[in-house]
Amino acid sequence: MDAGGVFxxxxxxxxGVFGRAWHEAGRQATKPNTWKDFIACAEWLVKAGWTRPGRxxxxxGSAGGILVGRAMTERPDLFGRAMTERPDLFGAVxxxxxxxxxxxxxxxxxxxxxxxxxGTRTHEAGFRALLAMSTYHQIRDGVAYPAVLLTHGVNDPRxxxxxxxxxxxxxxxxxxxxxxxxxxxxxxxxxxxxxxKRQTFDEVADVFAFALWQLGMPAYQPxxxxxx
Numbered sequence: 001m002d003a004g005g006v007f008x009x010x011x012x013x014x015x016g017v018f019g020r021a022w023h024e025a026g027r028q029a030t031k032p033n034t035w036k037d038f039i040a041c042a043e044w045l046v047k048a049g050w051t052r053p054g055r056x057x058x059x060x061g062s063a064g065g066i067l068v069g070r071a072m073t074e075r076p077d078l079f080g081r082a083m084t085e086r087p088d089l090f091g092a093v094x095x096x097x098x099x100x101x102x103x104x105x106x107x108x109x110x111x112x113x114x115x116x117x118x119g120t121r122t123h124e125a126g127f128r129a130l131l132a133m134s135t136y137h138q139i140r141d142g143v144a145y146p147a148v149l150l151t152h153g154v155n156d157p158r159x160x161x162x163x164x165x166x167x168x169x170x171x172x173x174x175x176x177x178x179x180x181x182x183x184x185x186x187x188x189x190x191x192x193x194x195x196x197k198r199q200t201f202d203e204v205a206d207v208f209a210f211a212l213w214q215l216g217m218p219a220y221q222p223x224x225x226x227x228x
Contacts, residue, residue: 003212003219006050012037012067028119029129035070042071042089054146057092057211062159062191063117065098069135069167072145088146092214094207095135096151097191100163102134103127110158136163139170144177147214151203153189161185182210 014026060068119126
């Protein structure tokens with residue numbers, strides 16, 4: 001905010017902030033409501049004059065990786081049409097220890113405890129729900145995706161680091177925008193629990209510097225070659 005930006009917090013369906021019914025409306029087969037609500041929040045910020053398309057950075061962590069990843073890969077434009085070849089509502093996307101491949105997540109040590117929340121791939125309805133919320137599987141070739149920063153602790157026991165590494169590789173291969181896809185790995189961290197203050201502050205600084213760079217804040221732009 002001191003740098004001239006606006007900070008907004010969304011509580012879409014699937015969160016617990018408004019009670020059990022609100023949570024139930026964004027889990028398993030109803031999970032798409034989560035990113036639909038999130039996109040609606042972003043569009044409202046545009047319509048209310050707080051920002052404009054391409055000047056919004058979104059950030060989610062852990063299961064919030066589902067939220068920001070699917071908001072990036074599927075959104076209507078401001079007039080309600082299907083996603084165009086350039087999903088330009090968002091200028092930057094950050095997923096921290098994000099759950100990005102939900103089809104394979106069940107096979108990890110922490111996957112089974114999450115079945116009640118996300119569902120299981122062992123039957124068709126569950127598989128379809130997981131596929132719908134899986135960012136990795138929704139990335140399309142030839143789309144101009146926004147700039148993306150994926151941060152992860154290599155020793156993460158809750159969301160394995162390959163969620164971020166394989167998604168970074170897929171985005172690099174698929175996107176036509178030419179915007180950066182960056183992977184920030186901390187080899188001495190996990191899911192964030194147990195990180196030192198220095199580790200936490202360093203990561204947050206990188207996240208905000210990335211967002212302000214991609215949103216065009218003058219103080220965060222690279223200096224022209226040969227100039228001091």
